[in-house]
Amino acid sequence: MSKFNKDGVGGTLTIVVLLSLVCAIIVAGSAVLLKDAQEEQKALDKQKNILSVAGLLKADTKNSEVQELFTKNIEAKIVDLASGEYVDGITNFDAKVAVKDPAQSVVINPADDKANLRVRAKYAEVYLVKDVNGQVNQVVLPFYGTGLWSVMYGFVSVETDANTIRGITYYEQGETPGLGGEIENKRWQQNFVGKKLQNAQGESAIRIAKGASADKDHGIDGLSGATLTSNGVDGSFKYWFGQNGFGPYLTKLKAAGVN
Numbered sequence: 001m002s003k004f005n006k007d008g009v010g011g012t013l014t015i016v017v018l019l020s021l022v023c024a025i026i027v028a029g030s031a032v033l034l035k036d037a038q039e040e041q042k043a044l045d046k047q048k049n050i051l052s053v054a055g056l057l058k059a060d061t062k063n064s065e066v067q068e069l070f071t072k073n074i075e076a077k078i079v080d081l082a083s084g085e086y087v088d089g090i091t092n093f094d095a096k097v098a099v100k101d102p103a104q105s106v107v108i109n110p111a112d113d114k115a116n117l118r119v120r121a122k123y124a125e126v127y128l129v130k131d132v133n134g135q136v137n138q139v140v141l142p143f144y145g146t147g148l149w150s151v152m153y154g155f156v157s158v159e160t161d162a163n164t165i166r167g168i169t170y171y172e173q174g175e176t177p178g179l180g181g182e183i184e185n186k187r188w189q190q191n192f193v194g195k196k197l198q199n200a201q202g203e204s205a206i207r208i209a210k211g212a213s214a215d216k217d218h219g220i221d222g223l224s225g226a227t228l229t230s231n232g233v234d235g236s237f238k239y240w241f242g243q244n245g246f247g248p249y250l251t252k253l254k255a256a257g258v259n
Helices: 009-053 063-073 180-184 186-192 227-240 247-256
Strands: 074-080 105-107 119-121 123-130 136-146 151-158 165-172 207-209 219-221
Touching: 009 063, 009 074, 009 151, 009 165, 063 074, 136 227, 151 227, 165 180, 165 186, 180 186, 180 227, 186 219, 207 227
Parallel strands: 207 219
Antiparallel strands: 074 123, 105 119, 123 136, 136 151, 151 165
C-alpha cells in the first residue's frame, strides 16, 4: 500500500475536500442552531417597526419590552384583499411565502401593476392599534413596491377615517445611500402625515413627484436625485391603496368604522 503523500496533488486535493466538508458541516450546523434566534429577531424587528409607525415605540424602549407593548396595543388580523373582509383561521401568515404559492397568490394584470410586483398574496396582515380604553385609534397597513435597485417594504398608519395618513416607515430597501435610500429619512416621511390616501371618488390619489406638494391633500415632493426610487414609491401607493390592493378594505372601514 502506497504511503499517503500530503504534499502531492492527490494529497492536496484530499485535504481541500476534507476541509470543505468540515466547513460545510459547521455552516449547516450553525444555520440550524441559529434558526430559532433568527426567527425571533425577525419577529422582534417587525413588531418594532409596527409600533414605531404607530408612534408607540420610544427611544428608551428596551427589546425585552417590545413584545409586551405589541401584545397590549396591537391586534393583527388577516384581510382578503379582493373582498376587504377579515378572514379567520389563518395563522403564521407570511406574505413573502404566500406570494410564491399559486394557491395563495394572484397574478396582477400588467395594466394594474403600478408597483411592478407581477404577483401578490391573496391576503394581507393588518394591524389594529388600540388606545388605553381598548378602542382602535389607527390601522397599520403593509405595502411594498419596486424601486431602482430593490423591492422597498414599508408600513403606513391610517387614522380612523380610513383615509388620512398618520405616519409611514420603510424598514427594508436596497436603494442608493444618500439618494433613493432617503426613503428611510424621517424628515421626508413626515411629509406624508396628514395626506389623504384616496380622493373623493375613492381612488388612490397619493402622488410623489417633483413639485407635487402643491397638492396639499395628496402630493409629496419626490426625493432629489432619486426619480426612479420616487416613482417606485408613487407606484406602491397607487397600487396598494387602490381597488386592487387595500381599496375594498378601506371602503368597508369607512362605511362601518374601525371598531
